[in-house]
Amino acid sequence: xxxxxxxxxxxxxxxxxxxxxxxxxxxxxxxxxxxxxxxxxxxxxxxxxxxxxxxxxxxxxxxxxxxxxxxxxxxxxxxxxxxxxxxxxxxxxxxxxxxxxxxxxxxxxxxxxxxxxxxxxxxxxxxxxxxxxxxxxxxxxxxxxxxxxxxxxxxxxxxxxxxxxxxxxxxxxxxxxxxxxxxxxxxxxxxxxxxxxxxxxxxxxxxxxxxxxxxxxxxxxxxxxxxxxxxxxxxxxxxxxxxxxxxxxxxxxxxxxxxxxxxxxxxxxxxxxxxxxxxxxxxxxxxxxxxxxxxxxxxxxxxxxxxxxxxxxxxxxxxxxxxxxxxxxxxxxxxxxxxxxxxxxxxxxxxxxxxxxxxxxxxxxxxxxxxxxxxxxxxxxxxxxxxxxxxxxxxxxxxxxxxxxxxxxxxxxxxxxxxxxxxxxxxxxx
Amino acid sequence: xxxxxxxxxxxxxxxxxxxxxxxxxxxxxxxxxxxxxxxxxxxxxxxxxxxxxxxxxxxxxxxxxxxxxxxxxxxxxxxxxxxxxxxxxxxxxxxxxxxxxxxxxxxxxxxxxxxxxxxxxxxxxxxxxxxxxxxxxxxxxxxxxxxxxxxxxxxxxxxxxxxxxxxxxxxxxxxxxxxxxxxxxxxxxxxxxxxxxxxxxxxxxxxxxxxxxxxxxxxxxxxxxxxxxxxxxxxxxxxxxxxxxxxxxxxxxxxxxxxxxxxxxxxxxxxxxxxxxxxxxxxxxxxxxxxxxxxxxxxxxxxxxxxxxxxxxxxxxxxxxxxxxxxxxxxxxxxxxxxxxxxxxxxxxxxxxxxxxxxxxxxxxxxxxxxxxxxxxxxxxxxxxxxxxxxxxxxxxxxxxxxxxxxxxxxxxxxxxxxxxxxxxxxxxx
Numbered sequence: 001x002x003x004x005x006x007x008x009x010x011x012x013x014x015x016x017x018x019x020x021x022x023x024x025x026x027x028x029x030x031x032x033x034x035x036x037x038x039x040x041x042x043x044x045x046x047x048x049x050x051x052x053x054x055x056x057x058x059x060x061x062x063x064x065x066x067x068x069x070x071x072x073x074x075x076x077x078x079x080x081x082x083x084x085x086x087x088x089x090x091x092x093x094x095x096x097x098x099x100x101x102x103x104x105x106x107x108x109x110x111x112x113x114x115x116x117x118x119x120x121x122x123x124x125x126x127x128x129x130x131x132x133x134x135x136x137x138x139x140x141x142x143x144x145x146x147x148x149x150x151x152x153x154x155x156x157x158x159x160x161x162x163x164x165x166x167x168x169x170x171x172x173x174x175x176x177x178x179x180x181x182x183x184x185x186x187x188x189x190x191x192x193x194x195x196x197x198x199x200x201x202x203x204x205x206x207x208x209x210x211x212x213x214x215x216x217x218x219x220x221x222x223x224x225x226x227x228x229x230x231x232x233x234x235x236x237x238x239x240x241x242x243x244x245x246x247x248x249x250x251x252x253x254x255x256x257x258x259x260x261x262x263x264x265x266x267x268x269x270x271x272x273x274x275x276x277x278x279x280x281x282x283x284x285x286x287x288x289x290x291x292x293x294x295x296x297x298x299x300x301x302x303x304x305x306x307x308x309x310x311x312x313x314x315x316x317x318x319x320x321x322x323x324x325x326x327x328x329x330x331x332x333x334x335x336x337x338x339x340x341x342x343x344x345x346x347x348x349x350x351x352x353x354x355x356x357x358x359x360x361x362x363x364x365x366x367x368x369x370x371x372x373x374x375x376x377x378x379x380x381x382x383x384x385x386x387x388x389x390x391x392x393x394x395x396x397x398x399x400x401x402x403x404x405x406x407x408x409x410x411x412x413x414x415x416x417x418x419x420x421x422x423x424x425x426x427x428x429x430x
Numbered sequence: 431x432x433x434x435x436x437x438x439x440x441x442x443x444x445x446x447x448x449x450x451x452x453x454x455x456x457x458x459x460x461x462x463x464x465x466x467x468x469x470x471x472x473x474x475x476x477x478x479x480x481x482x483x484x485x486x487x488x489x490x491x492x493x494x495x496x497x498x499x500x501x502x503x504x505x506x507x508x509x510x511x512x513x514x515x516x517x518x519x520x521x522x523x524x525x526x527x528x529x530x531x532x533x534x535x536x537x538x539x540x541x542x543x544x545x546x547x548x549x550x551x552x553x554x555x556x557x558x559x560x561x562x563x564x565x566x567x568x569x570x571x572x573x574x575x576x577x578x579x580x581x582x583x584x585x586x587x588x589x590x591x592x593x594x595x596x597x598x599x600x601x602x603x604x605x606x607x608x609x610x611x612x613x614x615x616x617x618x619x620x621x622x623x624x625x626x627x628x629x630x631x632x633x634x635x636x637x638x639x640x641x642x643x644x645x646x647x648x649x650x651x652x653x654x655x656x657x658x659x660x661x662x663x664x665x666x667x668x669x670x671x672x673x674x675x676x677x678x679x680x681x682x683x684x685x686x687x688x689x690x691x692x693x694x695x696x697x698x699x700x701x702x703x704x705x706x707x708x709x710x711x712x713x714x715x716x717x718x719x720x721x722x723x724x725x726x727x728x729x730x731x732x733x734x735x736x737x738x739x740x741x742x743x744x745x746x747x748x749x750x751x752x753x754x755x756x757x758x759x760x761x762x763x764x765x766x767x768x769x770x771x772x773x774x775x776x777x778x779x780x781x782x783x784x785x786x787x788x789x790x791x792x793x794x795x796x797x798x799x800x801x802x803x804x805x806x807x808x809x810x811x812x813x814x815x816x817x818x819x820x821x822x823x824x825x826x827x828x829x830x831x832x833x834x835x836x837x838x839x840x841x842x843x844x845x846x847x848x849x850x851x852x853x854x855x856x857x858x859x860x
Contacts, residue, residue, distance in 0.1 A: 146457060426694040
């Protein structure tokens with residue numbers, strides 16, 4: 001059992017608490033560890049929240065968490081520099097391990113916090129501080145640990161990316177796109193931190209520390225936002241084969257780092273160019289792994305909560321202090337088996353090679369109809385009387401079983417050549 | 431110090447050894463752990479390899495590794511079912527932790543191997559078995575640990591993806607595209623495992639075990655390859671707004687899993703549709719994190735070696751068995767500082783708003799030339815004599831310092847309105 005206390009019961013706090021409760025069993029099954037949420041502190045205890053917690057868990061005094069000996073992991077989710085900094089410092093002094101999603105704090109006070117953590121043999125988890133639910137911090141720290149990283153390109157701010165995407169798709173002005181972002185809750189009333197590049201720069205400093213092992217300061221880097229971009233710039237970009245993106249860039253040249261946040265023109269076929277809306281992505285070059293890209297939602301209660309929880313679990317696993325704790329994939333008995341493939345519904349693409357004569361189409365569609373398969377589109381091209389031509393159909397949702405039977409029946413028709421090909425249309429979950 | 435032995439000194443073995451040697455210091459600095467490569471076994475010790483190792487490290491007898499008490503981690507990189515399976519079982523019996531990149535073995539014998547590992551309190555690392563250098567195993571195991579994963583869509587086989595990409599880009603036949611893949615070493619002489627979907631299915635089973643906690647068998651799932659796809663199918667797909675991809679799909683429906691590997695039509699704007707060539711990617715839906723995508727090179731000595739090394743280090747960190755081992759970002763003294771932003775070279779986009787009268791263009795380009803900035807393209811649109819129109823230029827590579835000076839000088843000209851905008855063109859590293 002590992003005791004956890006959370007300071008800050010706002011958006012991300014609620015997301016975190018929900019995951020710790022609703023997926024508690026799942027996490028326990030996967031790790032063998034029982035993560036216990038023992039206390040939540042917030043200045044406002046009366047606000048209606050999206051999760052129910054027992055009143056005795058709540059306090060308006062963070063020191064109740066910091067001084068609670070049962071609590072080994074303190075999660076700071078209030079944001080801003082003060083008093084978050086003071087709580088974190090106090091917690092480390094007490095020997096607590098700390099999880100935070102506070103990028104501004106780490107960008108500004110990271111050096112001091114990490115120094116104290118090193119002295120006190122404590123860890124600071126900060127997966128939630130960069131790109132919300134994308135586990136990019138752990139990717140750099142663990143997955144790419146054998147690599148010298150030479151370059152990082154990131155779309156690190158969802159608000160400006162949403163604004164640029166709207167400007168690109170709807171040819172709207174910066175002001176209109178920003179208003180829309182504010183309407184949907186993707187931008188703050190004062191959007192400066194986001195659209196002026198400051199938030200992205202905070203995150204870039206954190207990535208640089210992890211990847212290049214150097215603590216840059218905000219004043220070291222060029223930070224430019226997206227306010228000056230106009231619809232004509234986006235139009236010209238398109239004409240030249242580019243997309244305008246607010247890009248955070250860090251590259252290593254020998255012992256020098258190049259670092260900046262600014263709107264740039266990115267080739268339309270670069271993997272980052274298709275990262276639109278509120279999504280974030282980080283493109284990393286390692287000397288061994290080559291190009292890697294990590295993509296996902298950069299903010300929000302649940303994605304950021306997911307990152308915070310991953311830090312808590314990661315720490316808990318290393319805190320148990322037993323010798324050699326292997327991690328072996330667990331097999332649960334929740335899953336009963338495989339859904340038979342031919343019961344899976346999807347629209348299908350069917351391609352027949354058929355003799356080009358009257359009545360063919362009606363015969364094929366008649367057989368499909370007898371299996372209850374309806375057609376959403378037909379293309380028949382390159383007519384040549386008496387020869388063989390491809391006929392293509394898209395179906396509405398159908399089960400594969402009947403579709404295959406219909407196809408087998410059609411393939412027996414005298415005017416069909418070879419075996420008909422069908423492909424499922426995977427609309428993609430998102 | 432952690433002792434490591436490698437069985438199998440082929441492509442991935444060489445990649446792994448090179449990383450352990452060439453980035454040894456980097457890994458030690460990042461983790462405090464000294465990973466020592468103590469022995470390498472291979473049947474062929476004479477072959478010329480891309481790395482030099484001391485002859486006394488080499489043996490043709492794997493049992494020298496399995497029985498060496500100094501070796502705590504055994505890395506199996508010979509591939510295939512036998513004798514790889516026997517070496518792994520023997521190593522686990524001896525209490526060794528095992529790293530492998532052998533997807534066929536895990537797909538076929540995973541249940542037994544994991545069962546024995548659990549009994550012996552040993553771990554099996556297999557990051558290298560799925561998607562080469564993309565740390566997707568660790569993403570699922572660690573980064574998304576708070577998530578119930580509901581869906582996985584993957585482009586898991588580089589060979590078939592290369593073939594489909596060639597067929598799409600060059601309208602070539604399956605046979606021609608495959609021949610090209612073979613020419614460049616992206617396909618084996620016998621390509622069946624790759625183009626028939628078997629390799630992708632092996633990987634899918636591993637992802638399913640990790641994400642859904644269920645051990646499917648190969649015979650449980652539908653596996654279809656790409657041989658039957660013809661250029662006309664690719665053309666029709668395009669017409670309907672789709673791309674044909676060999677997709678590995680696993681979805682959770684209550685207590686049932688849907689799983690299959692088959693070519694499908696994927697909407698052109700789905701994030702996986704832009705994954706081309708030998709690249710792999712995995713698209714994951716978690717109940718908290720939403721959509722996540724992981725992209726990178728799916729095979730090759732260095733990318734797979736990068737994954738193997740990440741497993742070795744991950745294990746080594748947990749093997750030390752001390753109480754509470756925090757991981758704090760290290761600051762190295764290798765980096766000296768930031769490269770001044772205005773010395774960074776790039777092509778630039780410049781957008782002037784200028785009065786539409788003769789001589790304007792020559793004046794602007796004259797000033798740019800005086801700062802040694804040369805122009806690669808100019809667009810001037812919507813002429814209206816006497817009014818103001820945008821003039822757009824792309825420059826060749828230039829430093830920002832002189833460019834800004836030129837811009838400031840140009841902005842002082844009487845026929846220029848407002849402040850000229852310039853954006854760097856980030857060609858993107860890849």
